[in-house]
Structure formats: C-alpha cells, structure tokens
Amino acid sequence: xxxxxxxxxxxxxxxxxxxxxxxxxxxxGGLAPAVRSLSFDLRxxxxxxxxxxxxxxxxxxxxxxxxxxxxxxRVGGSVEFDGRNLLSLPEREWxxxxxxxxxxxxxxxxxxxxxxxxxxEQIAEALRRHLDLSSVALRTxxxxxxxxxxxxDPELRVRQFPHQLSGGLRQRVVIAIALAxxxxxxxADEPTTALDVTIQAQIVKLLADLNRKVGMGMxxxxxxxxxxxxxxxxxxxxxxxxxxxxxPCAELLRDPRHPYTKALLASVPNPAMAPxxxxxxxxxxxxxxxxxEAGCTFRNRCPQAQEGCHAEPGxxxxxxxxxxxxWFAETGSYEGMERQAIRPFS
Amino acid sequence: xxxxxxxxxxxxxWRVWFAIPVLAVAGLFALLGEWIAPYSVTGYDYTAILSSxxxxxxxxxxxxxxDILSRLIIASRTSVAVALGATLFAAITGSLIGLLVSYIGxxxxxxxxxxxxxxxxxxxxxxxxxxxxxxxxxxTILTITIGIxxxxxxxxxxxxxxxxxxxxxxxxxxxxxxxxxxxIIFSDIxxxxxxxxxxxxxxxxxxxxxxxxxxSFLGLGAPPPNxxxxxxxxxxxxxxxxxxxxxxxxxxxxxxxxxxVNVLGDWFQDYVNPEVRR
Numbered sequence: 001x002x003x004x005x006x007x008x009x010x011x012x013x014x015x016x017x018x019x020x021x022x023x024x025x026x027x028x029g030g031l032a033p034a035v036r037s038l039s040f041d042l043r044x045x046x047x048x049x050x051x052x053x054x055x056x057x058x059x060x061x062x063x064x065x066x067x068x069x070x071x072x073x074r075v076g077g078s079v080e081f082d083g084r085n086l087l088s089l090p091e092r093e094w095x096x097x098x099x100x101x102x103x104x105x106x107x108x109x110x111x112x113x114x115x116x117x118x119x120x121e122q123i124a125e126a127l128r129r130h131l132d133l134s135s136v137a138l139r140t141x142x143x144x145x146x147x148x149x150x151x152x153d154p155e156l157r158v159r160q161f162p163h164q165l166s167g168g169l170r171q172r173v174v175i176a177i178a179l180a181x182x183x184x185x186x187x188a189d190e191p192t193t194a195l196d197v198t199i200q201a202q203i204v205k206l207l208a209d210l211n212r213k214v215g216m217g218m219x220x221x222x223x224x225x226x227x228x229x230x231x232x233x234x235x236x237x238x239x240x241x242x243x244x245x246x247x248p249c250a251e252l253l254r255d256p257r258h259p260y261t262k263a264l265l266a267s268v269p270n271p272a273m274a275p276x277x278x279x280x281x282x283x284x285x286x287x288x289x290x291x292x293e294a295g296c297t298f299r300n301r302c303p304q305a306q307e308g309c310h311a312e313p314g315x316x317x318x319x320x321x322x323x324x325x326x327w328f329a330e331t332g333s334y335e336g337m338e339r340q341a342i343r344p345f346s
Numbered sequence: 347x348x349x350x351x352x353x354x355x356x357x358x359x360w361r362v363w364f365a366i367p368v369l370a371v372a373g374l375f376a377l378l379g380e381w382i383a384p385y386s387v388t389g390y391d392y393t394a395i396l397s398s399x400x401x402x403x404x405x406x407x408x409x410x411x412x413d414i415l416s417r418l419i420i421a422s423r424t425s426v427a428v429a430l431g432a433t434l435f436a437a438i439t440g441s442l443i444g445l446l447v448s449y450i451g452x453x454x455x456x457x458x459x460x461x462x463x464x465x466x467x468x469x470x471x472x473x474x475x476x477x478x479x480x481x482x483x484x485x486t487i488l489t490i491t492i493g494i495x496x497x498x499x500x501x502x503x504x505x506x507x508x509x510x511x512x513x514x515x516x517x518x519x520x521x522x523x524x525x526x527x528x529x530i531i532f533s534d535i536x537x538x539x540x541x542x543x544x545x546x547x548x549x550x551x552x553x554x555x556x557x558x559x560x561x562s563f564l565g566l567g568a569p570p571p572n573x574x575x576x577x578x579x580x581x582x583x584x585x586x587x588x589x590x591x592x593x594x595x596x597x598x599x600x601x602x603x604x605x606x607v608n609v610l611g612d613w614f615q616d617y618v619n620p621e622v623r624r
Contacts, residue, residue: 066522071451099523106522111515116537125533126523177523 013041014217015065015185019077020087022060022069022241031074032290034060036241038077040234042185042217047208049220049232049249051264055286057241058221062189065219066104067094081185100130103183105207107190109170113162119146119173120158126180145176148213150206168199172206179210187219192227204230226268229253234321237261240287240297243315245329247322257324259302296326304328361613368606372599375422383416387573398591406592408578409585414592417573418599424567424574425603428489429555435493436554437547440500445531448505448512455505462498470495470557478566485568492557496550503546507539514538541618548611552604559600575600 022035035057042048050058063069065079067086079086081102089097106112113122123142127133133141146154149172162170171191178186188207192200208231211218222228228235229249236246237260245258256262266280273279284301287293296313299305308327316329323329375382395411397403405414447458477491511517512535520534559576561567567577578596586593 068518068521095524095526097524098521099525104519104522106515106519108515112519114516114520114534114538125520125525129524174519177519180523 014044014081015042015219016080017041017065017077018080020061020064020079021076022057022064023074023076024070025072025074026290030290033241033292034073034289035064038238038241038243040236040243040246042219044184044217045211045215046233047211047218047220047231049222049228049235050238051222051225051228051235052238053223053286055289056238058223058238059189060241061238062104062187062219062221065185065187066098066102067091068098096130099126099178099183100181101183102185102187103178103181105175105178105186105188105191108194109167109174110194112174113170115162117161118158119160119162119165123158123173123177123180126177130181141180145180146173148179148210149173149176150202151176167195168202171195171199171203175203175206175210179214179216182214183216185217185219187221189221190223191220192222192224200227201230207231224268225253225264237264240292241289242297242325243323244298244326245322245324247318251319251322257318257322257329258298258326259304259328260298261324263301298326359613361609365606365610365613368602369610372422372426372603372606375419376426377423379420379423383413383419385413385416387412387417387420387571396585396589396592398589405595406589408582408592414578414595417578418575418596421573421575421578421596422599424485424572425555425558425576425600428485428492428558428568428574429551431489432492432554432558433496433547433550435490436496436550437500437543439493440497441504441543443497444501444504445508445536447501448508449527449531458501459505462502465498466502470553471560474557474561475564475566478561483566483569485572488558488561488568492554495557496554499550500543500546503542504539507542508535511535511538541615544618545611545615548607548614552607555600555604555607 018039020035020038021033023031023033026032038057038061040048050061052058060069060073064073064075065086067089069075075087077087081097086094086097113119117125120139120142123145124138127138127141142158143154146157151157151169151172157165157169157173162173165173171194175191191207192203195203204227207218207220210216211231220228220231232249234246235249235252236243237252237258238244239260245252245256245261252261253265256265260282263280263282267282269279282301287297287300294312295310296302296305299309302309306327311327313325313327313329315323315325317323318329390411392411394400394403394407396409397407397411399406403413403415405418407413408417443458447455473495474491478488481487508531517530517534520530525534558567558574559579562574562576563580563583565577565580567574575596579593579600582593582596
C-alpha cells in the first residue's frame with residue numbers, strides 16, 4: 001500500500017478536473033453521455049483510482065485526459081494542467097504533452113505494441129519524439145528503463161519482437177514506454193486486466209514502487225477493488241458516468257457509504273469463502289446511458305431504494321475528503337446486503 | 347524463444363528457387379530481347395512454315411515462318427512492361443488515394459468507397475474492350491487502361507486496412523506518446539499494411555499479365571509491330587489443328603510467369619511477417 005506517499009499532498013494539484021463531461025454524437029443526431037460532471041484533483045505522487053463496471057465512463061475519462069477521444073465526442077468542463085485547460089488545447093500542442101508530460105499505460109499488452117518493431121526501437125521511438133538524446137544516451141536510457149520496470153537482460157530484450165515476449169514482460173515494456181520521458185501524470189487504463197492473477201500482483205506492485213520512486217501522479221483505472229486497494233491513495237467509484245463515491249482509499253474501503261460501493265466490495269472474491277459458494281453478483285445491469293431517467297441512477301439495482309430515490313441525489317459530504325451520491329450517505333444504514341471486509345492480498 | 351540473431355536466417359524455400367529463375371529469364375528477355383533472340387522478329391523463313399521444334403527453330407515457327415523462340419523473347423518486353431507498368435500505376439495511385447481518403451474520412455471516404463465498389467463490379471475485360479475499341483491502341487494507353495482497372499482495388503484495400511489499423515491499440519498507444527498524424531500513417535500504419543499491399547501488388551501483376559494477354563489475344567492490345575505473348579497465342583490459334591506445337595510455347599510462358607509471380611508474392615508475405623520469419 002502506498003497510503004504514505006513520498007511527497008506531501010498539500011501542494012497545488014497537478015491535474016485538476018472540473019465538471020468533465022463526455023458525450024458521443026450518435027448517427028441519429030442524438031447524444032449519448034459517457035461521463036457526467038466529473039471532478040477530481042490529482043497531486044504529485046498520488047494514486048487516484050477510478051473504479052467501476054464496463055461502460056461507466058472510466059475509459060472515456062482516460063481518453064479525454066490525454067486528448068484521444070474519437071472525433072464524434074463532445075467534451076465539456078475543464079482539465080487544468082500546468083495553468084492550461086487541456087480541453088481547449090490545439091492538436092499541435094497536445095502532441096508536445098502526450099507522452100512527454102502525460103502518458104498512458106494500455107490495457108492489453110498483446111496489442112499495444114507494434115508487432116513490426118523491436119522492443120528497443122519502440123522505447124527509443126518515444127524518447128526520440130520528445131527528447132534530444134545522442135544515440136549512446138538513447139541506448140543507455142532504454143536499458144535503464146527496462147531495468148526500472150524489472151526486466152532482466154535488457155541487452156537481449158531490446159533486440160526482440162513483441163511476439164517473443166510473454167504477456168507480463170510486454171506489459172512491463174508498455175510501462176517502460178509510458179515512463180520513458182518522465183511524465184508528470186500517468187494514466188493506467190486497466191493495466192492488469194489482461195494478465196494472469198499472479199502477474200497482475202507483480203505489475204501492481206511494480207506500479208506502486210514506480211509511483212513511490214518516480215513520484216508521478218497516477219490515475220489508475222480498474223474494475224477490481226481488490227487490485228485498487230493495493231495501490232490507490234484515493235478512490236473514486238464511478239457509476240453511469242458519474243462519481244458515486246470518493247474518498248481516501250482505506251477509509252472508503254473500511255466504511256463504504258454508497259450501496260454501489262458496498263455491492264462492489266461484496267463481490268470481490270475472497271479465498272476464505274466456502275467451497276462452491278457463488279460469488280456475490282450485483283443484480284441487474286448498468287442503465288442505458290442514452291436513456292437515463294431522472295433520479296438516482298443506481299436505484300433499479302439498489303437494495304435500499306425507496307420512493308425518495310426518484311429524485312436525483314447530489315454528492316453529499318461525509319467528511320472534508322469524502323463524498324457519496326446517495327440520499328442515505330450520511331448514515332450509511334441499509335438492510336439486505338451482507339457487508340464483507342476486504343483484505344488486500346499482498 | 348529464439349535468439350534474435352536467428353531471426354534473419356532464412357531457410358531455403360522452393361518457392362524462391364522456382365520463382366526467381368523464371369522471373370529472371372522473363373526479365374532478361376524483356377530487357378535484352380533483340381540481343382538474345384536468335385532471329386529477327388520479321389525474319390520470315392518460307393522454307394519452314396508452322397514447323398514443329400527443330401534444331402534451327404527450337405520452338406518451331408508460325409504461319410509466316412517466323413521463329414517462335416525469337417518472337418517469344420521479343421514479345422516479353424511488351425507483356426512485362428505493360429503488366430508491370432499498369433500494376434505500378436494502379437498500386438501507387440490507388441494506395442495514395444486510399445491513404446488520403448481514409449485520412450480525411452467522413453463523406454469523401456464513403457463516396458470514394460462506393461465509386462470504387464461500382465467500378466470493381468464492372469468486368470475488367472468489358473471496360474478494357476470499351477476503351478481499347480474507342481481509342482487507337484498503343485502500349486501506353488493499354489498500360490494506363492489496365493492500371494485504371496486495378497486502381498480501385500488498391501484504394502479499397504488500403505482504406506479498409508487504414509480503418510482497422512487506425513483503431514489498433516498500438517496506434518492509439520503511439521498517439522498517446524505524442525506521435526503526429528502523418529508520423530503514424532508512415533511509421534505505424536503503412537509498414538503494417540505494406541505486406542498486404544505487396545501481396546496485392548503481385549496478384550495484380552498476374553491479373554494484369556492475363557488481362558493484357560486476353561486483350562492482345564482478341565486483337566485489342568498493342569498493335570503490330572508490337573507483339574506480346576497473348577497476341578502470339580491469338581495469331582497462332584487458327585493453326586492449332588495444323589500444328590499445335592507453336593501455340594504451346596507462348597501459352598506455357600504466360601503460365602509459368604504468372605505462377606512465378608504468385609508464388610513469390612506468397613513467399614514474400616511470409617517473409618515480412620515477423621512471426622513466421624524465424
């Protein structure tokens with residue numbers, strides 16, 4: 001766990017997101033919302049986890065933060081970085097930020113590397129793009145990066161092609177590419193989802209170590225609270241494009257206030273469970289974002305939903321650093337759902 | 347896991363051993379025809395008309411007593427030049443249009459794509475006959491006509507490939523590292539679709555060879571004194587019952603060259619694929 005961050009987090013935020021909204025224009029002229037009024041601050045050395053199911057707007061958020069949304073996306077709000085609003089940046093300026101100051105780690109290392117280039121070449125490419133290094137310095141830096149991400153025998157690896165590497169090694173290469181130019185912000189979009197569980201633990205540990213060593217701010221996107229608990233300082237739980245609960249990692253996991261967070265926690269597999277016991281699943285499905293009804297978006301799946309939930313709840317402050325979007329956030333009382341303690345397995 | 351030094355050792359491949367000599371012979375004929383041919387194209391030998399292979403005329407003679415071997419050698423130039431020229435024309439213009447159009451995207455891409463579909467639906471030979479019967483045929487017009495016929499195929503393939511390559515994760519990853527649009531097209535997308543273009547290129551060479559041969563067979567190819575393999579087959583056709591020997595050789599030439607081109611394209615596809623190249 002990295003709750004004890006290397007740097008004090010009282011400094012001004014590195015990245016400040018206010019009311020970010022992303023909508024996709026549909027063929028029929030309508031707009032499908034993907035992210036709705038998302039706000040958060042990311043400080044140097046801090047790991048913020050965005051947690052939620054598929055389609056809750058996590059990846060759209062990530063792409064908006066690095067300016068790579070599809071052409072049919074409409075973005076609103078502001079993303080303050082280094083005194084500039086990234087959302088209104090022309091493409092030319094984006095190219096000097098992407099990879100240099102904000103970098104991204106992709107989900108699937110099997111497809112995120114170009115199959116035609118050697119590993120060394122792909123890392124060097126990122127360096128060449130932004131830094132003016134001599135060929136000797138370039139080589140040194142490539143080897144240094146491979147060592148940094150825990151790859152033995154960098155001299156051999158730089159000459160290999162992606163298909164000659166295992167999934168875990170490839171993901172380390174993807175991480176090395178993202179870290180090549182010492183970015184201030186790293187966005188890790190489900191970096192462990194495509195990997196085996198044992199490799200997952202290694203990669204999460206690597207990212208946590210790198211975060212401590214390098215001190216960049218990290219946005220860690222995942223659907224897995226178990227993984228998130230090992231690395232995050234802060235967690236924002238997203239549902240239907242909105243943050244439904246946010247707060248410091250340990251506190252939020254110990255005392256979740258939103259029924260969705262509770263349900264997610266309850267569905268984390270636990271080795272202590274009895275054999276053949278079914279995992280807890282959240283009944284129902286995520287609402288269709290194109291046809292959202294008024295009121296709490298979680299109410300059709302919520303065990304504690306009541307008449308009053310037809311009105312939309314705002315983010316309720318529980319403490320200065322904790323918020324939940326639920327009418328019952330302050331008391332957190334509910335019935336009908338088992339609460340399960342979550343234990344990080346590292 | 348193989349050591350990367352092994353990556354470049356290629357095993358000998360029968361396809362190469364077959365294709366290279368055949369194409370080398372055809373290329374040599376095309377380049378140096380006049381100097382290699384034992385007789386002149388217009389060397390009439392009235393003592394040997396429609397003869398079978400003999401010591402003097404290895405491949406026999408045609409209806410005017412001209413040496414088949416010599417004519418075959420001389421004809422290589424037109425056949426090879428037209429097929430290669432037409433394919434180059436089709437590949438370069440077609441691919442560039444495809445790249446450009448899919449880079450711009452939107453309505454333009456849809457319009458070009460539909461136009462290409464309509465054009466591809468026309469039978470090759472129909473369009474070629476139409477053009478060649480309207481204009482006075484010469485080798486340049488023949489080349490460009492055949493080139494235009496195959497151009498939309500390259501446009502379609504390239505724009506479809508760019509479409510899928512553009513959404514490949516490694517392209518998004520390259521963009522996330524700050525690579526610009528043109529940089530991505532030329533260093534990530536183009537190299538990844540190049541093998542397909544090259545394979546399409548070789549297949550098109552063989553199609554173009556065959557189309558040129560068909561047009562020349564019908565008398566719509568390059569007019570005399572130009573001669574091509576297809577034209578030879580066409581002019582020898584009436585005598586197939588008198589003496590089938592002479593027509594066999596230009597036909598075999600067409601067959602072997604087309605086969606060699608196809609087989610080489612096939613081999614190349616494996617060669618450029620890093621997963622097969624070991």
